[in-house]
Amino acid sequence: FLFVSAVEVKIEVVIPEKERSKEEMSPNGKASPLIYKVNGTARHYHLEEHPIASNPYHNPKDVVEASVCHVKDLENGQMREVDLGCGKALLIKESGEFHAVGHKCPHYGAPLVKGVLSKGRIRCPWHGACFNISTGDIEDFPGLDSLPRFQVKIEKEKVYIRASKQALQTQRRTKMMAKCISLSNYNLSSTNVLIIGAGAAGLVCAETLRQEGFSDRIVMCTMDRHLPYDRPKLSKSMDSHPEQITLRPKEFFRTYDIEVLTEMHVAAVDIKNKTAVFKDGFKMEYNKLLIATGNTPKALSCKGKEVENVFNIRTPEDANRVVKLATSKNVVIVGASFLGMEVAAYLAERAHSVSLVELEEVPFKKFFGERVGRAVMKV
Structure with a gap:
């Protein structure tokens, strides 16, 4: 048997406080420069430095x-x-x-x-x-x-x-964004904004800062080996490769100067001195910090949880491994909410059998009630 533990993951997006002063109009009708404070010192960011939105109708x-x-x-x-x-x-x-x-x-x-x-x-x-x-x-x-x-x-x-x-x-449009114009003012061990975690919440924060004209250094760090990817897809398309589910391509991060440090584990944060300490001893100073690490799968507490065929799904490698090992085997999924049901649906045609174990009497009872849960059981 192959055991898969499913868990609901909830991420709360918290965007760092904007340090932009109000935009004022000069007598000639043009917008004045935006003013930011970087590590306590004021600097100017001119609107003409902001990438100009392309006119969608310039080509007849x-x-x-x-x-x-x-x-x-x-x-x-x-x-x-x-x-x-x-x-x-x-x-x-x-x-x-x-x-x-x-x-x-x-x-x-x-x-x-x-x-x-x-x-x-x-x-x-x-x-x-x-x-x-x-x-x-x-x-x-x-x-x-x-x-x-x-x-x-x-x-x-x-x-x-x-x-x-x-x-x-x-059928999509990416908002106009600023770029970093002050990388030369920083050494490798300091940044204006440090984002711990490179999931959807962390990326939304970085993009929102750029969209609002923030033009200083932004660094994201993650224990993952990949650029930010769409983690919810791991239960919907379990044999996807990381590059197939990335939220943004490599070129996007280069274009808008959003740095991503992969396979970097933050071991401690010194709030008083505004310093993040990494597991390998590297330290990075920051001006603003966002912790957006998301959640981790809940491990089984029962006997046998340590055996080789028990898995949690957190990374693309986890999902790929489960699909490979589940083919033509008997699979037991612990948890019958959204993620558990999605994994079950995906493995139904690949595994020999799929069984779900749930504390509640029916799936989705907490979200949709018993009536809907019983209808799902008949599918």
């Missing part, structure tokens, strides 16, 4: 415009997927105004037309990511990218959408 060959409906086809509070010939968009009418954005959630590709529209925002029907319908910006997670936003115009009571063909294909 990449633009498509089409009439998608009559103005009376949609009532307030309604949404509709519309086809522009080379891709689809989500047309929304709220408070008498039309908006057009990408029709798929950038997180896992859920159809947003089945989501919930309320007060200028649409919420994904699968995992609850929330997007602003006016800007397409992501305002609540999970997910990293925003929706592309398309131009809408009304002519002779017909609704037209003008969109980038590329945006219609990708």
Whole structure:
């Protein structure tokens, strides 16, 4: 028998306090430089140093415009997927105004037309990511990218959408970000922001800082040997390789100067002296610290937990090993909530048999109640 222990993992995103002063307008109407404090000293970051957002309509060959409906086809509070010939968009009418954005959630590709529209925002029907319908910006997670936003115009009571063909294909938009412009001011053992943990929470923090114009050094460190990856996919696609589930490619981290130290174990943090001490003795000074290490699988406490065929799933290597060893074998999964059920579903066609062990009478009882749990048991 192969035993797999499943555990629910919850991550709370905590973003370091922003040190940006309020943006003021100069007499000529241009925005003044943003001012940051780095280790107690003020420095300036000019907006012209920020990467300029590319105009999605600068290439006429990449633009498509089409009439998608009559103005009376949609009532307030309604949404509709519309086809522009080379891709689809989500047309929304709220408070008498039309908006057009990408029709798929950038997180896992859920159809947003089945989501919930309320007060200028649409919420994904699968995992609850929330997007602003006016800007397409992501305002609540999970997910990293925003929706592309398309131009809408009304002519002779017909609704037209003008969109980038590329945006219609990708169905996602990464927000404009700053880069680090002060690496030369730091040695290897000091950083402005240190993030311990390189999961979704840590990466969201790093990206949000860059999106808000933060231009000093950011270092993420992790005990994993990989760049930040989508850990929830380990139970959904257990034979995936790390590069297939990374949250961002290598080039992204290079482009936006987000440093990731892999296989680095923080053994202690000296809060008074603002220093992180690593297991190998290396020390790193920081100005701001975020601890986003997530959770660890709960180990079995019963007799036999030390034997070779008992596994927890935490890394891609763990998941790959379980799939390999489970093929044509009898598998027992301890825990029948989301992760346990996902692992069971994935192994059902590979293992000889799959059994789930759960304290509750039915799966998902704490989340959905006994009635839903019993329905799941019949599947």
